[in-house]
Every structure is written in structure tokens, then in C-alpha cells.
Amino acid sequence: MYYTYGPPNYGHRMYERQNNQQGTITVTGVGTVIVSPSIARIQLVVSTVSSSLEEAQKENTGRMNQALDTLQQIGVPREQIQTTSFSARPMYSYQDGNQILQGYEVRNEITVVTDDMDRIGEIIDRVTENGVNEVVSIEFSVNDPENFYMEALSFALTDAKKKAESLAEQLGANLNTVPLKINEQTASPGVGPAQVFKMVSTPIEPGNQSIEARLEVVYQL
CATH class of the missing domain: 3.30.110.170 (Protein of unknown function (DUF541), domain 1)
Structure with missing residues (x-):
């Protein structure tokens, strides 16, 4: 330039x-x-595993709703929460060269955006107590x-x-x-x-x- x-x-x-x-x-x-x-983007994951895809999805939905309700309870607006990715996949093991179905994993990832730097720890603590079982990353920007x-x-x-x-x-x-x-x-x-x-x-x-x-x-x- x-x-x-x-x-x-x-x-x-x-x-x-x-x-x-x-x-x-x-x-x-x-x-x-x-x-x-001045901005934090927190990537959170709810991951569930079950022998049945239906059960894995049902449990995942329940845990994610619990996490979303918790976020709203502590004052995080719904518009500051975005679904980043969703996946459902079979899980296999291999025995004697044969592929054996072990079950299904459902992963739902959301990103929480907040401009309250003092509440990041509280957000993480509350959601991991209520549905979320993985904190992928925290990215800071201005x-x-x-x-x-x-x-x-x-x-x-x-x-x-x-x-x-x-x-x-x-x-x-x-x-x-x-x-x-x-x-x-x-x-x-x-x-x-x-x-x-x-x-x-x-x-x-x-x-x-x-x-x-x-x-x-x-x-x-």
C-alpha cells in the first residue's frame, strides 16, 4: 500500500x-x-457417546440445553452464543482385521462471545458444571x-x-x-x-x- x-x-x-x-x-x-x-471467544463442546445414535443425540440435546440455560441464567444473551459445529459419527474398533461397531459419538460445539473479561472464569466454571465437558479454546481480541x-x-x-x-x-x-x-x-x-x-x-x-x-x-x- x-x-x-x-x-x-x-x-x-x-x-x-x-x-x-x-x-x-x-x-x-x-x-x-x-x-x-476487550473480546473473548470461548469454544465449548458437549460430547456424548452411546451404543445407540438416538440415545447419544438425546443425551447431547439434554446436556446442551442445560448449558444454554445456565448461560442465560448468568446473563449471557442468546445472540452472543453461536453453534460452531455439530457432528454425529459411528465409532469402530478393529479385531482380527474386522471392523466392529462400538457405538456413536455426538459432538455439539458452541462459541460464546463476551466483552466482560472478569466473567470468563465464571462462565467456564458454570457451564462445565452444567453440561459442557470440553473447553476447546479461548481467543482474545479487541x-x-x-x-x-x-x-x-x-x-x-x-x-x-x-x-x-x-x-x-x-x-x-x-x-x-x-x-x-x-x-x-x-x-x-x-x-x-x-x-x-x-x-x-x-x-x-x-x-x-x-x-x-x-x-x-x-x-x-
Whole structure:
């Protein structure tokens, strides 16, 4: 992604200010913003096994309804609960090369989204006491990561300017602080790799996340 300081040409993402003078300097600016997660996505599973598919489904439905009722009782709105996956499969064992049906497994996975970081432990404790028998993962993220990313971009440009000024001073050259070209090196805005914690114990501390932006900036000497 490129930016220009002249009239925009909306048909292209790369713009340069023309200058016939020789001598440029290219630096990389890095900007980082530390943020506290504001959203948690909790993946929960109800898994049941029975010799009969009908019985496995019946038990699974009962346990899942129990978990959903518990979530509503502790104040988690139904719209913050999503069914992620559902499966019913036969289970086999092998004896002397023969396939023997052992029973059926039914798995129902839901994702609970909450913005109350202080209640994650309570949510997990209550549902595992009432139907849920597997916590797959907890993923933390932030609201509106684009806003934090734009702030990181600003810091990256400031960092690039400081580096260019320092190098120009060491070279004994004058620096035009208006960039000739800016190349955004980050592939896409937003939070970096999600922090995922498998089967974490309560209480849960989400910690902080960093949002980083990198710019390659060309200046005229």
C-alpha cells in the first residue's frame, strides 16, 4: 500500500512525487500500540457417546440445553452464543482385521462471545458444571483494531522520520522531511496472531496484545 502527498490517483495504490535531484535515503519505521483485549471467544463442546445414535443425540440435546440455560441464567444473551459445529459419527474398533461397531459419538460445539473479561472464569466454571465437558479454546481480541492500527501507523511514520534525520545528520546532508514514497509493509491492519489458550484454568488473565505497523519511507537528501 502506498501513499502520496500530491493529488490522488484513485486508480492506483502507488504514488510518487517526482524529483530530478539525486540522493535519497530509505528507512523503515516501526510503530507499536499495546492494547488490552476487550473480546473473548470461548469454544465449548458437549460430547456424548452411546451404543445407540438416538440415545447419544438425546443425551447431547439434554446436556446442551442445560448449558444454554445456565448461560442465560448468568446473563449471557442468546445472540452472543453461536453453534460452531455439530457432528454425529459411528465409532469402530478393529479385531482380527474386522471392523466392529462400538457405538456413536455426538459432538455439539458452541462459541460464546463476551466483552466482560472478569466473567470468563465464571462462565467456564458454570457451564462445565452444567453440561459442557470440553473447553476447546479461548481467543482474545479487541474492538475496532483498525483504530489502533492507524495510531500505530502514525508512530511508524514518526519513527521513520527520526531515523532519516539521524542518518542525514551523520552524512552531513540536508533532509527534505516530506517523503518521496511510503510503502506500508504490514500485510493487513489489525491485531497480530490471536492469543489462544488451550484448557486454561480459572481465574483467567487475558494479558495485553500488540498491534504493529511497519513503513518503508524514502526521503530526498
